[in-house]
Amino acid sequence: MAAPTDCSLIATDLDGTLLRGDDTLSDRSLAALARAERAGARHLVVTGRPAPRVRSLLDDLGCTGLAVCGQGAQVYDAAAHRMLWSVRLDRELAETALGKIEAEVGEVYAAVDQDGVDGLTLIEPGYRMPHPTLPAVRVERRDDLWARPISKVLLRHPELSDDALTAAARSVVGSLATVTMSGPGTVELQPCGVTKATGLALAAEHLGLRPEDTIAFGDMPNDVPMLRWAGHGVAMANAHPELKAVADEVTSSNEDDGVAVVLERLFGQTAGLGRQRSAQYAPKTLSIEP
Structure with missing residues (x-):
């Protein structure tokens, strides 16, 4: 995979990736996402959960834009509470x-x-x-x-x-x-042919962004198409071996704020958090100094 040019799009899975095991979001992860968005990046949730099961989480994240749900079968507009695109399984x-x-x-x-x-x-x-x-x-x-x-x-x-x-x-x-x-x-x-990558590609096109602009985070085999599509793919330390095999780097686990570790490196630290971990999980192809 080629490294993204400016990390304009941050695509994150939820379960086992951005969320902790108790279905909560850490303050550190929220702060890292907020800092990235202040720098001009867009955050896109890409989850296997259907749209009705992610509304409260999107509220917690402050997401008022798009979310890719249902393993890519749904592109959901959180602000308008409507589907921009959906595919049914016969x-x-x-x-x-x-x-x-x-x-x-x-x-x-x-x-x-x-x-x-x-x-x-x-x-x-x-x-x-x-x-x-x-x-x-x-x-x-x-x-x-x-x-x-x-x-x-x-x-x-x-x-x-x-x-x-x-x-x-x-x-x-x-x-x-x-x-x-x-x-x-x-x-x-x-539905046959539908993956997280197909949903992410549609949402990115709607936002005017490209694969090379995208960094994607995941933990399970259903995230393989998404990490292959993105310019840079990050697997969590707790990820399935099938996903680690295609990732450009492995960060720390979801319980140890692995998404935040990478975002702090790319967009700057928040109160000095994560400096030691960021060095430990240096990327294979991406190198952007804070």
Whole structure:
């Protein structure tokens, strides 16, 4: 990857990246983002969470612009509370894909994110939410998942690891859907060809920015397309090995404010924080002095 020319766009995943394990934002991260924005950079949240599940976080961040949600299936305008762009996962294709996966690995438990700015997360019996703080509505049977248009399906297996379930799903789903792993206990089916990179590219184009202007942060395999698209990709210390393999640098963990560590180096320190860590996690290709 080429280094970004001026880091005009900062794209951050949420879970395992910008957020701490308790779903909170540190004061240090908020201060680093604010300093970058005062310097003229734009911050864009790029998350697997659907738009209705990120509104309060966007408020905490002071985001009144765009956010890429639903693994790239949604570009959401926070100020206008509307979708600028969205792609639905065909429900018949989703059912067919689920059938193929279960024929390969046995019973799985499923949930769906409904499309739209007010869409719900529905979970079938046996499915356990990986983030207990996120609201969900339990339905009585799988057929109830398909009551309204959806943006994606979430899967869990009672025994297989996330990596094993992802690999098995990819081996049988083919072009029915894109299979990705976005976090512990979170394997997902999304519209074929849709990734965080496709959503980020649309949002960046809307803002008049380019890949080479972009620095992206992530922690899981679903962030691989985004880091490959961006001019400079940063993996967290807690990131999945698949993401670290494509990253231009590895920063500290989400619990240790890894996003802030990099932003403080690029846009200057805040009250002297992070100088020692910034030296430890020097980039491979990007070199911008504070």
